[in-house]
Amino acid sequence: MLNTVYRLVEPRRIEAEFCDIDVNGEDILVRPTHLSICNADQRYFQGLRPPEILRKKLPMALIHEGIGRVLYDPKKEFAAGTMVVMVPNTPFEEDSIVAENYRRSSKFRASGFDGFMQDVVSMRRDRVIVLPEGIDLFVAAFTELVSVSYHTIDRFIAKSHERRDTLGVWGDGNVAFITALLLKKRLPESRVLIFGKHNYKMQDFIFADECYHIDDIPADLLIDHGFECVGRAGVSMSINQIIDHIRPEGCIATMGVSEENVPINTRMILEKGLTMFGSSRSGAEDFKNLLDLYRENPEIVEYLTRIVGETVEVHTISDMTRAFDTDIRKKGGKTIMVWNK
């Protein structure tokens, strides 16, 4: 079938291109309904990635956070109309140790191949997961983002020691909000403290035990483990603050992306015997486990509606550009495209 793919051909320019997709194969055809813009998409759209990366990757359809309805399943396992989340990570080999999102052979939507800005997305059968009945579709649109926090917390539970009385989350953006919320639900015995820069944003973290401005952290405040959810220029300072306030043998999870190398206080990492680990992306199992958590705790979805920012109806290519421009100007929250193209 001649499918229409809306590819970024150069920064700020999206064009309709076409590819032939197989309707008789194993793949499930999904019609996107709600697509959520990630900062990684913005970096391509605005041309903030290095020129050699842009030359290598473009033209490419953006968006790796999205849901849709099953249009056609040649094997008839999924009924037409079923609402599903699309998993952007696509592994090509098995590995009993390395998770699918860390295998160098895996491909990722809107990074290694076309993202979800298409008329119809041909999805491998193991990359499509049915959404809970009646879920808020705007929240479901950014399931991928939430699954990244879910994945990090799984790794944190596996890697950290079991004294988890006080957990610190650095950041007051979407990732911090999601991570703190999931920590409260998954580790209900732990106190979760927020360390942010904007008091008005931290007011939304109503489920957290305490919020501190990063310029005003009590010197004697101690945490058992810390999560860096800041990214970009703030990574260094936030990791160093965690190192200052963490108890010995604690664990630091780093989640923020920085384009630059980051200086950190390794002396104190050694002295305190800290464990620091990184996480990136997520796999299909993380999506499934997260959706189960949503089913058991529907209030999580209710909280997550707070970070639905702008919603943009997309009927034309200029609507797509408008959605990205709206997303640049936003103060916080996620921008969701309601996909009617």
Add this chain to the structure above:
Amino acid sequence: MVYGVILGGGTGSRMGNVDKPKQFLHIGKKPILIHTIEKMIINERFEKVIVTCPDQWMAYTKDMIKKYLPDADVDIIVGGSTRNGTILNSILHVEKEYGLDDETVVVTHDAVRPFVTQRIIDENIDAAVNGIACDTVVPAADTIVESVNGSIISCIPNRAHYYQGQTPQSFKAKMFKELYESMSEEDKAILTDACKVFVVNGKDVTLVKGETFNIKVTYQYDLRLAETLLGGEE
């Protein structure tokens, strides 16, 4: 019930130096007709997809569909001598095989418009199911010039009010049948288009936004363009 009707009844006389009807020519690795059928069969709102073809190309069409889409459950019937005759044949086929009632909708689409999108198909179905005939259009890109005698311009209408018709065109099947059969042969002869059956009978026809790339592969140039559009994949 919604039926997809793929109109491939013509003989392709405008295509120049080729012997096959244009829907049998290839874009990429498959015939144009196969690309178009695929667009329809993946939309499960269709109860059935009906493919019309010229009489002398029936066996060829059947074999081709069997080759490329062995699991496709489509009906293949002979088209009529005119576009609306082909649509009427399709509706008579539906009536005979599946029964016709006031809710039966047909989404009629050119076999040679393989770039149609699911959004266009869905919006067609939505309009027709709600009882309003619809036509897929894009705003006219060129100024339209009217000349009645073929040599002197009689009128240059305001382009903002003009659109170029594409397909699908969708409507209630029974209403089309009744309106069409009530028309005289002279009136039928000037119908170049299914929606005109509704317009000349004073029925509303709504607009569905098409796409500039939803081209009709009519001339050799279009085939080149279609190949270019798909070029990145080769």
